[in-house]
Amino acid sequence: MTKVPGAKSSLIAQRRGQARRSGDKDYQQRQAKLLKAAAKVFQEKGYRAAKIDDIAKAVGIDRASLYYYTSGKEELFQEAVREAALQNVRMVEEIRDEPGAPDDKLERFIVAVMQSYEEHYPYLFAYVQEDMAQIAGKRTRWAKEMSELSQRFNNALLSIIEEGYERGELDPAAGSPQVIALGVIGMCNWSHRWFKPGGAQSAATIGRSFARMVRDGLRRR
Amino acid sequence: MTKVPGAKSSLIAQRRGQARRSGDKDYQQRQAKLLKAAAKVFQEKGYRAAKIDDIAKAVGIDRASLYYYTSGKEELFQEAVREAALQNVRMVEEIRDEPGAPDDKLERFIVAVMQSYEEHYPYLFAYVQEDMAQIAGKRTRWAKEMSELSQRFNNALLSIIEEGYERGELDPAAGSPQVIALGVIGMCNWSHRWFKPGGAQSAATIGRSFARMVRDGLRRR
Numbered sequence: 001m002t003k004v005p006g007a008k009s010s011l012i013a014q015r016r017g018q019a020r021r022s023g024d025k026d027y028q029q030r031q032a033k034l035l036k037a038a039a040k041v042f043q044e045k046g047y048r049a050a051k052i053d054d055i056a057k058a059v060g061i062d063r064a065s066l067y068y069y070t071s072g073k074e075e076l077f078q079e080a081v082r083e084a085a086l087q088n089v090r091m092v093e094e095i096r097d098e099p100g101a102p103d104d105k106l107e108r109f110i111v112a113v114m115q116s117y118e119e120h121y122p123y124l125f126a127y128v129q130e131d132m133a134q135i136a137g138k139r140t141r142w143a144k145e146m147s148e149l150s151q152r153f154n155n156a157l158l159s160i161i162e163e164g165y166e167r168g169e170l171d172p173a174a175g176s177p178q179v180i181a182l183g184v185i186g187m188c189n190w191s192h193r194w195f196k197p198g199g200a201q202s203a204a205t206i207g208r209s210f211a212r213m214v215r216d217g218l219r220r221r
Numbered sequence: 222m223t224k225v226p227g228a229k230s231s232l233i234a235q236r237r238g239q240a241r242r243s244g245d246k247d248y249q250q251r252q253a254k255l256l257k258a259a260a261k262v263f264q265e266k267g268y269r270a271a272k273i274d275d276i277a278k279a280v281g282i283d284r285a286s287l288y289y290y291t292s293g294k295e296e297l298f299q300e301a302v303r304e305a306a307l308q309n310v311r312m313v314e315e316i317r318d319e320p321g322a323p324d325d326k327l328e329r330f331i332v333a334v335m336q337s338y339e340e341h342y343p344y345l346f347a348y349v350q351e352d353m354a355q356i357a358g359k360r361t362r363w364a365k366e367m368s369e370l371s372q373r374f375n376n377a378l379l380s381i382i383e384e385g386y387e388r389g390e391l392d393p394a395a396g397s398p399q400v401i402a403l404g405v406i407g408m409c410n411w412s413h414r415w416f417k418p419g420g421a422q423s424a425a426t427i428g429r430s431f432a433r434m435v436r437d438g439l440r441r442r
Binding site: 185194219 | 385392395401405434435
């Protein structure tokens with residue numbers, strides 16, 4: 001694979017910067033299309049194995065044109081993860097804001113999170129495996145955005161648990177909302193070590209088992 | 222820091238190998254003492270920051286003598302982790318084999334695991350952060366042993382859940398024993414991202430919250 005030489009690369013970076021600042025709709029649409037194709041390639045091949053040429057091919061442009069839209073694989077991966085994380089945050093905030101019983105919301109939350117890992121497999125898991133604190137420590141704009149999204153995600157779950165405690169539908173004797181939230185998130189996030197789509201159980205089935213345990217416990221009544 | 226030159230290092234390695242094969246009780250005791258001191262240094266400083274000199278100092282021997290007992294920091298860390306994991310496996314197998322109700326065993330299991338992370342903080346967490354599959358992929362003797370210990374650990378938890386299902390004390394409608402076990406392990410293991418000893422809640426308190434959620438669920442009755 002030949003590397004784009006520095007001078008040319010810097011010229012392309014300038015043109016990319018100009019195009020981004022211009023707010024051109026056509027450019028934005030093509031960029032969005034590229035991101036979607038990249039996410040699919042990351043999904044199919046994983047981040048490490050995915051090649052920038054695979055992504056260019058998937059979207060039907062040549063490698064040189066691709067650099068007009070992105071600085072490379074890392075940026076595409078970060079954008080794909082950011083997009084998926086943003087979708088997840090909006091989804092759990094919607095669940096929080098819906099009417100209904102907090103324990104139903106908890107179930108929807110857990111099932112939706114498990115399904116998002118299936119939908120964005122494996123690149124969202126690749127992100128989960130990274131230590132968020134380490135990423136946040138990097139102080140890039142992306143790391144800051146991801147840290148904010150992670151905070152909003154946690155807050156949505158906390159709100160659901162707190163609402164349940166306030167309404168008297170969940171039992172505050174269970175523990176502090178923070179610890180319960182960390183337990184629920186842990187249950188879901190640990191799936192990055194073992195869940196693979198197409199296995200014996202779908203993400204939704206696994207999510208429902210987790211949700212049932214969290215809502216009702218394992219003890220037979 | 223001066224590196225032990227290759228020739229000398231290989232001579233020490235030979236002497237170390239002879240001493241280990243000899244089964245000398247004195248040697249084994251000093252080795253065990255060194256391991257305990259190393260675990261404490263890993264606990265206090267973390268793996269990366271811990272220096273081989275710190276460990277030698279903690280056990281009161283000089284650096285050169287230390288290499289008579291170990292090849293270095295990596296080996297000491299692996300041994301400390303293996304020792305902690307072995308303790309954990311024995312502990313959860315004991316819980317499995319005790320008489321009593323499966324949901325009580327589940328509670329003891331969860332509390333004990335959380336306490337072990339507190340006791341062996343942070344070096345056991347440093348191991349949890351590593352992807353076990355990657356480690357197992359390395360095919361060293363240590364990786365194989367760790368993979369076996371991990372299997373025994375999972376099996377102990379599976380047995381408790383299956384026993385509960387068979388005795389009718391836990392409700393099989395909750396989900397497959399495998400998925401429930403992975404949820405419980407995930408809840409505990411994810412704590413490597415957020416738990417620090419000396420915080421607002423002890424590991425035992427957090428473990429009891431998790432256990433209560435798993436046994437009884439969050440819904441108020």
